[in-house]
Amino acid sequence: MLREARYLLPYEPLLYVADDAAFPIGRWPEADLKARLLALFDELIFEHAPKAVVIACNTAFTLAGEALRKAHPQVPFVGTVPAIKPAAERTSSGLISVLATPGTVRRTYTRSLIDSFASQCHVRLVGSDMLAELAEKHLRGEAVSDEELLPEISDCFLERDGRRTDIVVLACTHYPFLANRFRRIAPWPVDWLDPAEAIARQLVRVLGEAAAKTPSGLPDRAIFTSKPKDPSLQRLLAGFGLALE
Numbered sequence: 720m721l722r723e724a725r726y727l728l729p730y731e732p733l734l735y736v737a738d739d740a741a742f743p744i745g746r747w748p749e750a751d752l753k754a755r756l757l758a759l760f761d762e763l764i765f766e767h768a769p770k771a772v773v774i775a776c777n778t779a780f781t782l783a784g785e786a787l788r789k790a791h792p793q794v795p796f797v798g799t800v801p802a803i804k805p806a807a808e809r810t811s812s813g814l815i816s817v818l819a820t821p822g823t824v825r826r827t828y829t830r831s832l833i834d835s836f837a838s839q840c841h842v843r844l845v846g847s848d849m850l851a852e853l854a855e856k857h858l859r860g861e862a863v864s865d866e867e868l869l870p871e872i873s874d875c876f877l878e879r880d881g882r883r884t885d886i887v888v889l890a891c892t893h894y895p896f897l898a899n900r901f902r903r904i905a906p907w908p909v910d911w912l913d914p915a916e917a918i919a920r921q922l923v924r925v926l927g928e929a930a931a932k933t934p935s936g937l938p939d940r941a942i943f944t945s946k947p948k949d950p951s952l953q954r955l956l957a958g959f960g961l962a963l964e
Contacts, residue, residue, distance in 0.1 A: 720775050720799075720892060721959060723919035725939070728930055732937035734767060735961055740944040743851050745778050745820030745891075752822075756783040757790060759944070764791055771795040771925050773918065775892045778820050781828035795925045801829055801890035802914040807837035809910065812882040814841050816875035819890035821846040829890075841879070847871045847891075854893035857900075858955065865904050868897065876906050886910045938962050 721735060738744070738759060744752055756779055760772070772794055774780040774787070780798035788796050801823065806815045815837065823829055824846035833842045850871045857863045875887045887909050889895055895913045902911065923930065941961040943952070953963050 720773070720915040720918055721961075723915045724773070724922055725960070727919050727923050728926070730931035730934050731770075731926075732931075732935050733939045734769065735939070735941040735959075736763060736944075737941065738944045739947070742855070743820070744776070745822040745846075745851065746848075747822070749782060749822070752779075753783045753786065757786060760787055760791065764794055769794065770929055771797060771922060773797045773799070773922055775799055775918070777801055777890045777892070778822040778826075781823060781826040797918060797922050797925055799892060799914065799918055801832060802888050802912050802917070803829075803832040803842065804836035805914075805917070806886045806888050806912050807840050809912075810840060810886050812885045813839070814843075814877050814879060814882055814884040815886050815888065816843045816845055816877070816884050817888045817890050818845050818847065818850070818872060818875055818894060819888075820851060821848060823890050841877070843875065843877055843884070845872075845874045850897070851891055851893040854896045858896055859951065863897075863900075865900070868900055869904050872901055872905070876909075883907060884909060886912055888912045889914075940964050 721733065724733060741747065741755060774784060774796060777799050781800060784796060784798045801817050801819060803815070803817065817829070819829070824844045829844065849867070853863050853867055853871070875884060877884045889898065889911055895915065898911045898913065939961050941956050941963050943963070956963050
């Protein structure tokens with residue numbers, strides 16, 4: 720999503736915030752997680768006064784998006800929700816799976832998206848306990864085996880009345896980092912639907928005329944809430960064009 724935002728908004732300085740101190744957030748009790756998100760954004764918005772905020776996490780936005788908009792009405796929020804509507808529009812078989820964290824699977828918001836946009840489809844919700852952590856390991860260059868990945872995605876593949884699942888919605892922003900691995904080990908080809916480009920386009924629409932038209936001279940930066948002092952993380956972020964604060 721960072722890549723797509725940078726491509727469409729080349730002159731906007733971007734601040735990437737990772738709440739790694741709370742990772743993995745899909746396992747938090749909802750009330751505790753919502754309180755943490757509200758407190759974190761209070762601090763970030765006060766300190767950085769952003770033009771807009773992208774909540775690049777399905778679990779966080781489906782839980783706290785409405786409350787954040789009420790708490791900060793002066794700031795446009797662009798949310799990340801499972802791409803169920805475009806999946807329903809694209810499917811040929813009518814069999815869709817949503818690969819998500821357990822928190823996103825539990826969320827009423829997710830069920831309402833299915834009721835609103837995919838009632839004519841069979842939508843299987845698949846909650847993975849481990850994929851976000853495996854994606855983090857993969858990003859750090861650590862070994863992640865096919866044997867670890869396959870059980871996390873296998874429930875996405877359904878055969879019914881001669882039809883097969885043909886779209887899997889990647890409903891966690893960690894999962895696209897493993898998409899090429901998923902394609903290789905999947906039992907048959909499917910469309911792995913990543914909403915990143917659509918979210919970046921929505922950010923452009925939200926900013927409108929406020930979008931920067933000339934370079935600001937400011938670097939793209941990253942904040943990690945655990946405040947790590949890890950040279951390997953700094954090298955990883957540099958590969959994404961980010962300087963660790």
